[in-house]
Amino acid sequence: MVDPKRSAAASQGDEETFYAQVSGLKRKLYGIAYSYLDHEADALEAVQEAVCKAWMNYGKLKDPSAFQAWLIRILIRCCIDEQKRRKRLLPLNVEREERAAEMISDSRLDLHQGMQRLRPKYRHVLTLKYYQDMTLAEIAKVLDKPEGTVKTWLHQGLKQLRGKMSAGGELYHGK
Numbered sequence: 627m628v629d630p631k632r633s634a635a636a637s638q639g640d641e642e643t644f645y646a647q648v649s650g651l652k653r654k655l656y657g658i659a660y661s662y663l664d665h666e667a668d669a670l671e672a673v674q675e676a677v678c679k680a681w682m683n684y685g686k687l688k689d690p691s692a693f694q695a696w697l698i699r700i701l702i703r704c705c706i707d708e709q710k711r712r713k714r715l716l717p718l719n720v721e722r723e724e725r726a727a728e729m730i731s732d733s734r735l736d737l738h739q740g741m742q743r744l745r746p747k748y749r750h751v752l753t754l755k756y757y758q759d760m761t762l763a764e765i766a767k768v769l770d771k772p773e774g775t776v777k778t779w780l781h782q783g784l785k786q787l788r789g790k791m792s793a794g795g796e797l798y799h800g801k
Contacts, residue, residue: 644684647693648677654758655701661757662705664738672708676701695767702750702768740790748783751776 648655655676659669680697687696741749750769754760762780766773 644681648680648697651694651697655697658698658701658754658758659705661753662702663708668708672701672704676704679704692767695764695770698768699770706746737787737791740787743790744783744786747779748786751779752783752787755780 652673655673656669659672659676660666663669663672676697679700687693741752744752751765754765754768755762760768762773762776766776769776771779
């Protein structure tokens with residue numbers, strides 16, 4: 627958890643305090659980046675980029691107690707930028723995705739493809755809720771949206787994902 631006293635000290639340029647805060651979140655940050663990018667090196671690079679951007683802009687953070695949500699928001703933007711870059715380099719990614727598809731089960735591949743076809747706002751909520759086990763309140767804080775909006779996006783995202791999963795054949799009920 628982020629300590630408000632440490633946050634205030636870090637906002638004044640205390641590098642050791644900033645490092646301590648980020649170190650406490652490193653597993654969570656990596657998990658989020660990996661769930662967005664599905665590749666270890668890209669996830670590590672996204673975390674590194676997010677931490678660097680956070681350090682450079684930490685003085686601009688208005689509420690030091692919101693450090694964790696703010697840093698996760700920066701990380702998500704870095705991951706989205708990487709996904710956009712990948713789309714521009716599509717031919718190189720096709721080969722990597724084909725190799726990855728050989729190693730994972732059909733249902734997991736269907737889930738992954740279904741998630742990729744969702745609108746970004748739904749994909750963000752589902753990723754944070756089910757891959758990172760965040761509460762709706764935490765997700766609302768990270769995405770800077772009201773909790774009711776996050777609940778609606780979660781419901782709509784699950785509804786669309788179920789439709790995408792059943793559209794390709796038999797409906798997967800999970801067990």
